[in-house]
Amino acid sequence: MDWKRFLRALVPHAGLGHLLETYLTWSGVGIISSLIASALDAYSEIPYAAYYTSALNDAVGFKFWILxxxxxxxxxxxxxxxxYLSLRLPQLAGFSLRLRRFxxxxxxxxxxxxxxxxxxxxANFFDTNERISLLASKSFLFSDVGFFTIIALLILxxxxxxxxEAIYSxxxxxxxxxxxxxxNAPLKYAIPGYLLVTGLVVQVVVAQ
Incomplete structure (x- = not known):
């Protein structure tokens, strides 16, 4: 299998268009909310403005995302x-479906x-508002939000x-x-690879 076919096979049924659409939706909400909160910060002495500005701090937590x-x-x-077992033991099909959906x-x-x-x-990267930067730092645990930090999060x-999308459509x-x-991989490759990856995942979780 060449690299083009391999990379094409990695893409789930949902397609990359679904990935882009979802990113635009949710990141767009985050950007617009941040810009609105930044604009309201000029009126921070007004109770409702201060309330909505500080709401960014409660939007999402980095630790919760990790969890x-x-x-x-x-x-x-x-x-x-x-x-894998359900494909060979039909009685496990129902349990496998529920587990994959979960x-x-x-x-x-x-x-x-x-x-x-x-x-x-x-939004925080392009907006120099000091209060918005402080809220992002407190909520996401990033003291200095840079381009590469955002790219790393984007990849993860x-x-x-x-x-x-691969486990359940x-x-x-x-x-x-x-x-x-x-x-569909041969067992002689699938089993060692699965044990290695699972072991690494457990090790990272325990070490964290």
């Missing part, structure tokens, strides 16, 4: 072998939260979308992308 992501990844590691939910919420966070951080959040209720490649 959702970790739960989703651990469930993903459990869902793949269950899916796993997808965590990835979905984590991705949406991440996209919202990226939108707020992007996109991976959440990739795994989530809302429209087709099936699986695709990287999950399809995993369950």
């Amino acid at each position: 959702l992501s970790v739960i989703g990844i651990l469930l993903f590691c459990a869902s793949v072998p269950v899916l 796993t997808y939910t965590f990835f979905l919420v984590a991705f949406d939260e991440g996209a919202l966070m990226i939108g707020i951080l992007t 959040d996109s991976l959440l979308w990739l795994f989530g 809302q429209n087709q209720r099936g699986y695709s992308g990287v999950v399809e490649m995993l369950v």
Whole structure:
């Protein structure tokens, strides 16, 4: 398999258009909310303006995003072998479907939260308002939001979308992308690879 076919096979049924559309929606909400809060900061002596400006601090937390992501990844590691077994033991099909749908939910919420966070951080990157920067720093634990920080979060959040849409497709209720490649891979490659990746994930979670 050449690289073009390999990369094409990694894309879930939802397609990259769905990824872009969801990013534009949630990051757009974050950007617009931040700009409105920044504008209201000029009237911070007015109670309602101060209330809405500080609301950015409660929008989404970086630690909560990490928690959702970790739960989703651990469930993903459990869902793949269950899916593999369900393809050979039909009595496990129902349980596998529910587990994959449950796993997808965590990835979905984590991705949406991440996209919202990226939108707020992007607005903070272009907006020099001191109070907005302080709120973003307090909420997201980033003392200096730079271009590469946003790009890193963008890549990590996109991976959440990739795994989530691969483990469960809302429209087709099936699986695709990287999950399809995993369950169809020869066991001599799939088992060592699965054990290695799962071990690394558990190690990172425990170390964190």
